[in-house]
Amino acid sequence: MVGDAEATKRRLLDAGTAEFAKYGIAGARVDRIAAAAAANKAQIYHYFGSKEGLFDAVFDEFVAQTLREVPIDPADLPEYAGRLFDGYLRHPELTRIASWYRLERAETSEPLQSILKANQGKVDAIAQAQADGVLPSRFDPADLLALVLTIAGMWTAMTPEYHDLVRSETVEHRRKVITDAVRALLA
Amino acid sequence: MVGDAEATKRRLLDAGTAEFAKYGIAGARVDRIAAAAAANKAQIYHYFGSKEGLFDAVFDEFVAQTLREVPIDPADLPEYAGRLFDGYLRHPELTRIASWYRLERAETSEPLQSILKANQGKVDAIAQAQADGVLPSRFDPADLLALVLTIAGMWTAMTPEYHDLVRSETVEHRRKVITDAVRALLA
DNA sequence: CTCTCGTAACTAACCATTCAGTTAGAAGAA
DNA sequence: TTCTTCTAACTGAATGGTTAGTTACGAGAG
Numbered sequence: 001m002v003g004d005a006e007a008t009k010r011r012l013l014d015a016g017t018a019e020f021a022k023y024g025i026a027g028a029r030v031d032r033i034a035a036a037a038a039a040n041k042a043q044i045y046h047y048f049g050s051k052e053g054l055f056d057a058v059f060d061e062f063v064a065q066t067l068r069e070v071p072i073d074p075a076d077l078p079e080y081a082g083r084l085f086d087g088y089l090r091h092p093e094l095t096r097i098a099s100w101y102r103l104e105r106a107e108t109s110e111p112l113q114s115i116l117k118a119n120q121g122k123v124d125a126i127a128q129a130q131a132d133g134v135l136p137s138r139f140d141p142a143d144l145l146a147l148v149l150t151i152a153g154m155w156t157a158m159t160p161e162y163h164d165l166v167r168s169e170t171v172e173h174r175r176k177v178i179t180d181a182v183r184a185l186l187a
Numbered sequence: 188m189v190g191d192a193e194a195t196k197r198r199l200l201d202a203g204t205a206e207f208a209k210y211g212i213a214g215a216r217v218d219r220i221a222a223a224a225a226a227n228k229a230q231i232y233h234y235f236g237s238k239e240g241l242f243d244a245v246f247d248e249f250v251a252q253t254l255r256e257v258p259i260d261p262a263d264l265p266e267y268a269g270r271l272f273d274g275y276l277r278h279p280e281l282t283r284i285a286s287w288y289r290l291e292r293a294e295t296s297e298p299l300q301s302i303l304k305a306n307q308g309k310v311d312a313i314a315q316a317q318a319d320g321v322l323p324s325r326f327d328p329a330d331l332l333a334l335v336l337t338i339a340g341m342w343t344a345m346t347p348e349y350h351d352l353v354r355s356e357t358v359e360h361r362r363k364v365i366t367d368a369v370r371a372l373l374a
Numbered sequence: 375c376t377c378t379c380g381t382a383a384c385t386a387a388c389c390a391t392t393c394a395g396t397t398a399g400a401a402g403a404a
Numbered sequence: 405t406t407c408t409t410c411t412a413a414c415t416g417a418a419t420g421g422t423t424a425g426t427t428a429c430g431a432g433a434g
Contacts, residue, residue: 004413024291026214040413040414042416043413099290102286107347143364162333177334187371379430391420401409
């Protein structure tokens with residue numbers, strides 16, 4: 001063989017992640033991705049079919065990784081939210097890629113079964129915990145999960161102008177705001 | 188006069204709003220905007236300087252309108268969050284435009300003073316209410332505002348896959364989840 | 375005439391995608 | 405081993421359509 005197909009795909013995925021996180025799908029340039037991956041443009045089409053195909057591959061990988069890294073714990077939702085926050089800190093591209101997906105791709109492509117199933121599983125786990133009395137039943141399971149996920153991502157979803165108001169806050173403080181807020185929902 | 192400059196600007200702003208909401212800045216096409224506004228492409232450059240100039244004009248207008256339409260009431264934050272939710276329902280483009288701004292424009296352009304000032308004013312109002320004992324002091328003012336704003340926008344910021352789980356929920360139910368959640372934060 | 379508003383045609387660059395061809399290792403035959 | 409053939413991986417260059425931005429000109433009102 002001339003090269004290593006798996007290694008080339010890997011480099012294209014990594015370069016695509018950085019490019020898409022920064023510029024989105026419409027703003028991404030296949031030339032830049034190929035250059036950053038030290039690969040030829042045509043390889044993108046050979047391995048992923050199209051620019052959007054590469055984005056989908058990048059996004060799929062992120063979804064799988066996140067689902068693996070941060071499992072839900074229905075008995076301790078505040079800490080679950082905190083761990084989600086930690087995950088967003090570890091992978092800053094994640095939230096941007098997710099936003100681009102929502103804005104540019106979601107209406108075009110089919111709902112991702114992996115996300116759908118994962119969410120359903122989490123809702124079921126919360127419902128079970130509520131039935132067991134481990135969790136208060138003030139909110140419907142799906143609504144409670146939505147609240148927890150939203151609050152966990154609150155700092156990354158904020159308009160940049162807001163950061164000037166809270167610039168002095170430490171990471172630990174922000175994490176505590178999240179866990180405290182989720183705790184308040186359950187009180 | 189051959190035409191009406193103000194009316195032309197107005198049409199360009201409206202067409203730009205729809206185009207940018209749908210495709211973002213990189214994805215927007217000036218030809219489509221001009222056609223939708225029944226105007227000429229060159230008019231965009233005459234009145235707004237560039238594609239990004241038009242986006243900024245569109246965004247500025249949205250910001251001003253929202254700040255005018257939904258004034259804060261520190262003594263009743265749950266209802267404030269509810270009114271924000273109502274505003275997002277009335278202007279569906281708003282949240283998308285705001286997301287595009289955050290992803291595509293915020294890093295390039297200066298922080299918008301209007302947003303900065305408005306946020307500062309809200310933080311001050313919350314701090315005052317806390318000092319007056321109208322509002323519990325469990326959260327710092329800026330953190331509490333961030334929580335309220337985040338929760339108010341929770342349904343629009345959700346990944347589309349999530350909507351399949353809560354499809355049956357009515358608008359009223361979603362609004363109640365928001366006001367209940369903010370109420371829980373203040374308990 | 376002059377000023378404002380508007381337009382059609384143009385350009386130069388850009389960009390996703392394709393393709394004809396090259397490279398180098400593998401495998402089989404003698 | 406050595407020669408031949410096959411093929412996956414890769415490449416440089418082209419293609420064809422698109423796009424932001426420009427320019428030179430027209431037309432009506434005062």
